[in-house]
Amino acid sequence: MTQKKSPVTALFSLSGLFSLLACLPVLALLWTALQGNSEIWDHLLQYVIPPTLIETGLLLFGVGILTILIGTGSAWLVTAYQFRGRGFLDWALLLPLAVPTYIIAYSYIDILHPIGPVQTLLRDWLQLEMQQLWFPNIRSLWGAIFLLSFVLYPYVYLSTRAMFLMQSASLIEVARSLGLKPEQVFFRVAIPLARPAIAVGASLALMETINDIGATEFLGIKTLTLSIYSTWTNQSDLASAAQIAIFMLLIISLLVLVERLGRRKQRYMNSAQRSRLMPAQPVTGAKAWLLFGLGLIPVIIGFLIPISHLLVESYQRLQYAGFSEYLLQASINTLTLACIATFVTMLIGFMIVSTARFSRSSWLSRVASLGYAIPGTVLAIGLMLSLGAIDHAVADFLEFQLGLDTGLLFLGTSFTLIYAYAVRFLAISIGGIESGYNRIHGVFDDAARNLGQSKGGILTRIHLPLLRPALISAALLIFVDCMKELPATLLLRPLNMETLATQLYAEASRGTYEEGAIAALLIVLVGLIPVILLARLGKTVR
Template identity: 85%
Template sequence: MLKNKFNFLFSLSGLLTLLACLPVLALIWTALQGDSEIWGHLLRYVIPHTLAETGILLLGVGILTILIGTGSAWIVTAYQFRGRAFLDWALLLPLAVPTYIIAYSYIDILHPIGPVQSILRDGFNLELQQFWFPNIRTVWGGIFLLSFVLYPYVYLSTRAMFLMQSASLIEVARTLGLKPDQVFLRVAIPLARPAIAVGTSLVLMETINDIGATEFLGIKTLTLSIYSTWTNQSDLASAAQIAIFMLMIITLLVLVERLGRRKQRYMNSAQRSRLMPAQSVKGLKALVLLGVGLIPVCIGFLIPTSHLLVESYKRIQYAGFSDFLLQASINTLILASLATIVTILIGFFIVSAARFSKHNWFSRIASLGYAIPGTVLAIGLMLALGKIDRAIADFLEFKLGIHTGLLFLGTSFTLIYAYAVRFLAISVGGIESGYNRIHGVFDDAARNLGQNNFALLWRVHLPLLRPAIISAALLIFVDCMKELPATLLLRPLNMETLATQLYAEASRGTYEDGAVAALLIVLVGLIPVILLAKLGKTTR
C-alpha cells in the first residue's frame, strides 16, 4: 500500500514535469513542420539584424552589470564607512523596478518636452530646435537603463561570495605587497568568478526575455521579432522558428558559461575561517565611496520612482483613480494569486517526490522554464493548447454533437499555466532549500511512529517548510504581477493587468495615465526586496 502511494506521488511528479515541458515540445514540433522558404526569408532579412542588436544589447548589459554589481558588492564588504549599512540594502532597491518601467519612466523624463530638457532649455534660454540632447531610444540607451535595474542580480551573488572569502587569503595578499585595488582584481575577483557568472546569467536571461523596454526604446531584438511576427503578421509558424533559434542561443550561452567553469575549483578550508575584515575609512574617501554606491540606487530606483510618484499624484488629483485601472488591479491580484498557489503546489509535489526517491532530475527539468523567455513560452503554449482544443472540440462535435469552441486558449487558464511554467524554478528552488534544512532524522522518527509518506508530508514536512514556501510564494506573486510578454500574448480578450495597462498607455504615448499602474507595480515589487534585505542581515 505504501509503495503504491509512493508510486502515485512519483507518477504525479513526472506528469507535472511533462506538462511543464509541453510548450517547448510543441514549439520544436511546429518549427520542424514549418515552411523552409519562410525560414530562408527569416535567415536573410529578419534574423541577422535582430541577432546583431540582441547580441550588442546582451554584451553591453552583461559587461556593465558586472562592473556595477561587482564594484558595489566590493564597496559594501571591503570597507567600513558611515552610511554603509544603508547602502548595503539600498543597492537592492532597483530589483523592484521592472525593465519596462524604467524605460517608460526615463522616456518621459528625458522627452523633448519633459522635465530635464525643459529645465536645460530654460536655463540656457534656447528654443526647442536649437537644443541637442542625447537620444535615449537607442541600443546604447537600452544598455544603460537595463544595466542600472538588473545589476542587483550580480550584486547579490557576488556580495555573498565576498562575505564568504577567508580573511587569511586577503591578509596573505596584502603581506605580499599587493595594494587594495590589486587585491580586488587578482584575489577577490577570481575567487568570486562563479558568483559573478551566476548573477550575469540571470541578467542575460532577464534581458533576452524583455519585450516592453526594448519596444519602448526602439531596439529590435529576437524577442520583439517573435512578438511582432505573431501579432502583426499572424504567422505563428515563423514565430515558432524564431523562438527555436533564440532557445538555441540561450542553450549555447548556458553551455559556454558552464564549460568555462568546468575545470575551476573554488573552496574554503574545512575549518571555520575568519570572514574578510572590512577596512575602516573616513573623511573624503568615505564620502566618495558612499557617493559612488548611491549612483546606481539613484538611477535605478530613486529617480524613476520619484517621477512616478509625482505623475501619479497629478493624475489622481486631476481625474481620480480610473475604473479601468481598478479593474486591471483586481485582475492582476486574482491572476497572480491563483498562479502562485498552482506554482507552489506543483513545486511541492515535484520536490517531495525527489525527496523520497533520492532523484532530483524531475525538479531539474521542471526548472528549465525560467530560462525560457515569456514570449517563447507563450508561443509554445498557443501551439500545444491549440491542438488540444481542436482535438477535444472535434471529438465532442462528432461524437456528442456539442459545439464547444476553444476551451483553453483565450482563457485565464492558459495565462496561469504560462506563469506556473515560467516561475516553477522559484518554487522548486525555494522548497528545495527548505528541505535541505530538514534532517533525515525527522523522516525516520515519523516512520518509526507509524506515519506513511503522505502523513509525513502533511504533519512534518509542510509545517517545517512554511517559511520557505511563504518566501517563494511572495517572489512568484510579484514576478507574476510584473510579467509582460506572456501576458500580452495569452490574456483573455478585454482583460487587462497592470503590466498590460501600462504597456497600452505607453504605446499610445499617454504616459501620465500609465504612471499610476507603474507605481503600483513598483510598490508591490518592494516586498521581495525587503525580504532579501532582511535575509542578508540574518545570514551575516
C-alpha cells in the same frame, strides 16, 4: 485482485505528469519549427534573423559588461570597506530589483522627452528654443544598455557580495602583507575567486534582458524577442515566430550552461573556504564620503529617480482624474491571476520536490525547472501551439461523437495564462522548497517512521511546518513575478482583459505616459516586497 497503488507512487506519477506538461510548450515549439516552410525559413535567415541577432548580441554584450562592472564594484565597496552609510548601501543597492525593465524605460522616456522636465529645465536655464538644444537620445541601443544595466546589476551584486563575504580573511591578509595595494588585492585575489559568482549573476541578468519586450520596444531596439512578437501579432505567422524562437532557445541554453557551470564552481569555492570572514577596512573623512557617493549612484539611477517620477505623476493623475475604473479592474485582474498562479505553482512545486525527497531522485525537479529559462514570448508561442492542437482535437471529438460545438476550451482563457505563469516560475517554487528541504535532516524522517508515521503523515506533520518559511518566501517571489510578467501576459491574456503590466504597456505605446504612471507605481511598490525579504535574509546570513 488488483494491487492498490501507494500514495507515493500516485504522487510520483502526478509529478511526472506535471513535469511533462511543463515541457509541452517547448516540444510543440520544436516540432512546429521543424515542420515550417523552407521558403519562409530562408527569408528569415536572410532578412530577419541577422539584423535582430546583431542587435540582440550588442545589447547582451553591453548589458553584460555594465552589469558586471556595477554589480561587482558595488559588492566590493560594501564588503571590503567600512564607512558611514555602508549599512544603508548594503540593502539599498537591491532596490532596483523592484523596478521591472519596462517600467524604468517607461519612466526615463517620459523624464528625458523633449517636452519632459529635464529638457524643459535645460532650455529655460540656457534660454534656448527646442530645436537649438542637443540632447542624447535615450531611445537608442546605448540608452537600452544603460537603463537595463542599472536595473539588472543587483543579480551580479547579490551573488558576488555573497562570494566576497565567504572569501577567507587569511588570503586577503597575506596579499596585503606582501605589499599589494587595495586595488591590486581586488583585481588579483578577490576577482579570480569570485569569477564563478560573477558568471552566475551576469547570466541571470542576460536572461532577463533577452526576455524583455516592453523596454526594448519603448526604446526602439529590434531584438529577437520583439521580432517574435511582431511576426506573430502583425503578420499572423505563428510558424515563422516559432522558427525565430529556436535561435532564442539556443542563446538561452548557452546562458543556462554558463550559469550551471558557475554554480558548480561556486559550490566548490564555498566549501573550500569555510574560515574567518574577510575584514572590512575602516575609511573616514573625504574618502568615506566619496565611497558612499559612488555606491549611491546605482540606487539613484535605478530606483530613486524613476520612483520619484512615478510618485509625482501618480499624484497629479489622482488629483486630476482619480483612480479610474479601468485601472481598478486591471488591479483586480492582476491580483486574482497572481494569487491563483502562485497557489498552483507552489502546489505543483511542493508535489515535485516531495516526490524527489521520498524517491531520492531529482530528475523530475530538474526537468520541471526548465521553464524559467524560457522567455515569456517563446513560452507563449509554445503554449499557443500545444494547447491549440489539444483544443481542436477535443472540439472535433465532442462535435463528431456528441454533436456538441464547444469551440476553444483553453486558448483565450485565464487557464492558459495561469499555465504560462506556472511553467515560467515553477523553478522558483522548486528552488525555494528544495532549499527548505536541505535544512531538514533525514534523521527527522527516520524518527517519524520509527514512531509509526506514514509518508503522508511525515509530509503533513513534519515537512510542512518546517518548510513554512521557505514556502512563504518562494510564494512571495512568484506572486510579484506574476504581477510583473509582461510578454506572456501580453500574448495570452483573454480578450478585453487587462492587467497592470498590459495597461502600462498600452498607455506607453499610445504615448500617454501620465495615464500609466499609477499602474507602474503599483507594480514597483509590490515589487519591493521580495527586495525587503532579500535584504533581511542577507542580514540573517551575515
